[in-house]
Amino acid sequence: MTEDRKKKLSLEFLDGIHSLSVALEAGYSVENAFKAAIKDLGLMYSNEALIMKEFQCIVSQINHNIPIEVAIAEFANRSKLEDVECFSEVFKTAKRTGGDLVAIIKMTSKTIGEKVEVMREIETLITAKKMEANIMKLVPFGILGYMLLGSPQFLKPLYHNLLGSLFMTVLLGIYLVLTKLVDKIIAIRV
Structure with missing residues (x-):
């Protein structure tokens, strides 16, 4: 993946995590939160946007009974983005240990947002x-x-x-x- 595409996906991923966080706060299950996030992201991006394709791929894998943490891990492997890899690890750990996914995703979203802001300033x-x-x-x-x-x-x-x-x-x-x-x-x- 080229540097420009990585940068673009990184910014789009931040929006995706925000949408996912909002869907989870609204009471959706994690699997359905990704579907709701796609609808929310559809208002901001075209269907050709990188994050739309990736989230659609995750939903498709969920529909084929692939565990969500595996689908997110594959997204992390495809993207080669540090933020996505960290999110994948945190998500997998939270899902396995029964952690508060809403709070974890919200905190991850906040952390990634701060990192993106610092990168923009630099x-x-x-x-x-x-x-x-x-x-x-x-x-x-x-x-x-x-x-x-x-x-x-x-x-x-x-x-x-x-x-x-x-x-x-x-x-x-x-x-x-x-x-x-x-x-x-x-x-x-x-």
Whole structure:
């Protein structure tokens, strides 16, 4: 699964867990809560949305008498998302030990929501730093252009003799190396 699809499924999964939590609070059994969640998600997403397909797959497996925890575990294996895998483990443990599924799913939903919010904040900060870096890459050319237009005599010693040309070539090399370094630094994945 590509990174974009994983990110999209992660956000959709958060909505799916919210819908599941609401259905359980309304008194549905866990199996019927997934069916109700599909109806609820149908108001937000098309039938082609990743979460719709996954929840429909879970309901289909439930209808074929596959235990719900197995269906959720298969969803976790297909998605390769940490949140879904954690949810699967928590759900399996709660179902086996007779835990309060409503409270557990609600808490899981809250935790995943907070994690998504933090990830969005980090992404926003990284995007801002990337923009700053791109602007800083253009500043030397802006200064050079300004100097060429404003006082070309000032740059004559740097470009019209061997020592000046050598000096500026070395600076250009350093600039290119630093640009590559900046590109590597800002290529952070969250």
